[in-house]
Amino acid sequence: AQSVTQLGSHVSVSEGALVLLRCNYSSSVPPYLFWYVQYPNQGLQLLLKYTTGATLVKGINGFEAEFKKSETSFHLTKPSAHMSDAAEYFCAVSLPSGVYNKLIFGAGTRLAVHP
């Protein structure tokens, strides 16, 4: 069975500081990994995803994540936080294409950005 653990339900950073949101996964086969963002009163928007190939994945809004198989991690980073980054971020895992590709989500990390 697959699972996702997001370390830290709340993260607070200063504007301009590094953003680091942690995600560890468990999967019996090499998974596909995703980060979604949810702004207040909105749906989930895909930030980035890892399927195969290059382990450093770049997404929208300056975010990137690195797949580290040895650490079973897929941490999300952004070099410089902006006020507009304040939102809830969800890491998710799915089985590779060819099987039923439902997403299993972590509990989410709420990012606060202060001036």
Place this chain on the structure above:
Amino acid sequence: DSGVTQTPKHLITATGQRVTLRCSPRSGDLSVYWYQQSLDQGLQFLIHYYNGEERAKGNILERFSAQQFPDLHSELNLSSLELGDSALYFCASSPPYDSGNTIYFGEGSWLTVV
């Protein structure tokens, strides 16, 4: 805008009642997923339909049911509602041949049971 349309956006109903949530997937997408988001349970996968057929079930209660119609829209039926069913219900869709498994979410239907 993801292209996934959900109605209604907000719904308030009483315990014991029944409601239907509707979802139109993105044009061309054959898969529809339903998720429930609540404060205590987080984002929970409920059910997946592909081209009208149920493909996977998650943590969906027996009081809940879903279907996907020939025009590919989907409905989630929630009956004998309880206070604990209050949540944000998301519909999502994905294209049939996307090797990256990308799933696109609607903006959700807020259900409040009073």
